[in-house]
Amino acid sequence: MSEKIKILYVDDEPDNLVGFKASLRLDYHIFTAVNIPEALGFLNNHPDIKMVFCDQRMPGKTGVEFFEEIRRSHPLPVRILLTGYTDVESIIDGINKGNIFRYVKKPWTEGDVISAIEEANKFYMANSMLLIKNDELQKAYNELNKFAYSVSHDIRGPLSGILGAINIASDIDDVDEMKKMLFLMEKSLKKLDTYIISMHDYYSLQRGELKITEIDFNKIIDELKPLYSVNSKTNNVKFNINVNQEQIFRGDEVPLKLILNNLLSNAFKYQDKSNPNKSVDMSIEVQKNLATINIKDTGIGILGSHIGDIFNLFYRANSQEVGSGFGLYNVKSALMKLNGQIEVNSVMHQGTTFKVTIPSI
Amino acid sequence: MELSFMIIDESELDCFIARKIIENTDKSLKVITFHNAKIALTTISETPVDNHLARSIILLDLQMPIMDGFKFVEEFEKLPSTIKNNYIIIILSATMNANDISRVLAYSSVNSILDKPLTREKVYDMLMLVNL
Numbered sequence: 001m002s003e004k005i006k007i008l009y010v011d012d013e014p015d016n017l018v019g020f021k022a023s024l025r026l027d028y029h030i031f032t033a034v035n036i037p038e039a040l041g042f043l044n045n046h047p048d049i050k051m052v053f054c055d056q057r058m059p060g061k062t063g064v065e066f067f068e069e070i071r072r073s074h075p076l077p078v079r080i081l082l083t084g085y086t087d088v089e090s091i092i093d094g095i096n097k098g099n100i101f102r103y104v105k106k107p108w109t110e111g112d113v114i115s116a117i118e119e120a121n122k123f124y125m126a127n128s129m130l131l132i133k134n135d136e137l138q139k140a141y142n143e144l145n146k147f148a149y150s151v152s153h154d155i156r157g158p159l160s161g162i163l164g165a166i167n168i169a170s171d172i173d174d175v176d177e178m179k180k181m182l183f184l185m186e187k188s189l190k191k192l193d194t195y196i197i198s199m200h201d202y203y204s205l206q207r208g209e210l211k212i213t214e215i216d217f218n219k220i221i222d223e224l225k226p227l228y229s230v231n232s233k234t235n236n237v238k239f240n241i242n243v244n245q246e247q248i249f250r251g252d253e254v255p256l257k258l259i260l261n262n263l264l265s266n267a268f269k270y271q272d273k274s275n276p277n278k279s280v281d282m283s284i285e286v287q288k289n290l291a292t293i294n295i296k297d298t299g300i301g302i303l304g305s306h307i308g309d310i311f312n313l314f315y316r317a318n319s320q321e322v323g324s325g326f327g328l329y330n331v332k333s334a335l336m337k338l339n340g341q342i343e344v345n346s347v348m349h350q351g352t353t354f355k356v357t358i359p360s361i
Numbered sequence: 362m363e364l365s366f367m368i369i370d371e372s373e374l375d376c377f378i379a380r381k382i383i384e385n386t387d388k389s390l391k392v393i394t395f396h397n398a399k400i401a402l403t404t405i406s407e408t409p410v411d412n413h414l415a416r417s418i419i420l421l422d423l424q425m426p427i428m429d430g431f432k433f434v435e436e437f438e439k440l441p442s443t444i445k446n447n448y449i450i451i452i453l454s455a456t457m458n459a460n461d462i463s464r465v466l467a468y469s470s471v472n473s474i475l476d477k478p479l480t481r482e483k484v485y486d487m488l489m490l491v492n493l
Contacts, residue, residue, distance in 0.1 A: 160478045164374075164379075164480075184377055
């Protein structure tokens with residue numbers, strides 16, 4: 001808020017421009033234009049101009065006509081008309097056609113202009129806040145729609161499967177067949193559970209506040225490692241970890257763990273089952289206040305045409321494994337919170353590498 | 362005329378259930394399942410027309426990765442009618458989305474839509490439909 005308010009003043013009389021600038025330039029950032037093309041040039045080059053003062057009587061175009069034009073091309077700046085007090089017609093036009101915020105009568109006093117500026121600034125701020133809030137609301141609505149949509153697939157889907165299984169249970173006499181069905185039921189329920197946990201992650205990422213602490217990556221890895229040891233052993237996937245942290249790193253542990261967990265579980269999940277040398281390599285390097293995390297797998301890879309979509313909510317590029325379409329979206333949200341970046345490199349049937357960089361806070 | 366079922370559903374459990382219910386209803390009914398709609402479509406298009414003597418009911422789920430039910434129907438409709446005429450597409454889905462339902466029913470090759478899970482009654486209804 002310390003930056004000066006940017007104001008454009010348009011008048012064909014150079015003396016007026018000089019007078020305006022002289023009395024206001026200490027408190028405001030004033031641009032002056034002697035004609036309309038020049039004024040449009042300022043508006044194009046300085047999209048953060050908050051208000052435009054314009055004289056009504058100018059050769060070629062009137063102030064109202066100019067406002068009518070920029071109302072469409074540059075809707076954000078607040079429009080204020082300067083006019084002689086006898087000019088009632090132009091004031092009516094100004095309000096109806098130019099949609100002006102105020103008019104200041106000529107000759108103006110500094111008090112009139114300053115009060116117009118202060119009011120216009122409040123109006124501008126309220127409007128921009130409204131635009132930002134509208135964008136946020138629109139985004140929230142879109143996500144809500146996606147949620148409502150996913151409810152039938154991700155919640156009702158597994159439930160109807162379990163219900164169907166219960167219906168046919170009485171017709172199954174074969175114990176092996178029953179066991180097979182129970183296994184599939186368990187898989188279905190696990191999928192539902194994963195969905196609910198991810199939904200919880202999603203919500204806490206969107207609404208939660210940052211809690212900054214000192215991060216010891218070696219400690220985080222010690223906590224994460226056991227989660228993957230079973231998968232590593234049973235599926236014969238080598239898990240190599242290399243941590244190099246020589247300086248203090250500050251950040252929020254919760255989104256950080258979420259990122260590592262999602263990327264690691266994907267790296268284990270999407271392995272190429274026919275590959276005899278399966279591995280997941282993770283390296284963490286902390287240098288110059290930046291943590292660089294590489295997670296490399298020998299998995300099935302991501303098709304080039306799908307890479308652009310993998311961070312979208314509910315997008316799934318593969319049917320090999322249980323996926324909710326939440327994981328990478330949550331990774332992206334967590335990274336946004338931590339001001340981090342992510343890059344993907346993938347070769348089909350050879351593997352995928354995710355490179356994450358997060359600055360220390 | 363011989364009748365068979367082709368189940369296209371990403372969920373293994375749903376395929377298992379549909380197969381069991383159909384087989385329990387009538388042992389002579391043949392059932393094949395696909396977890397990937399794209400592979401199902403390739404199978405349909407590559408099966409020689411001579412072998413399409415038997416009619417098939419395709420039980421198709423809507424929300425699937427790689428190729429969803431909509432895309433499947435769209436591609437299916439491009440096949441020659443000598444192939445298409447041997448199939449009846451019935452949607453089997455847990456969807457509650459009115460837009461999805463009306464959208465998929467708008468395809469001329471889609472016969473009807475059934476709510477999951479499949480039950481014996483629903484199989485009877487389908488058999489009635491084919492015999493009419």
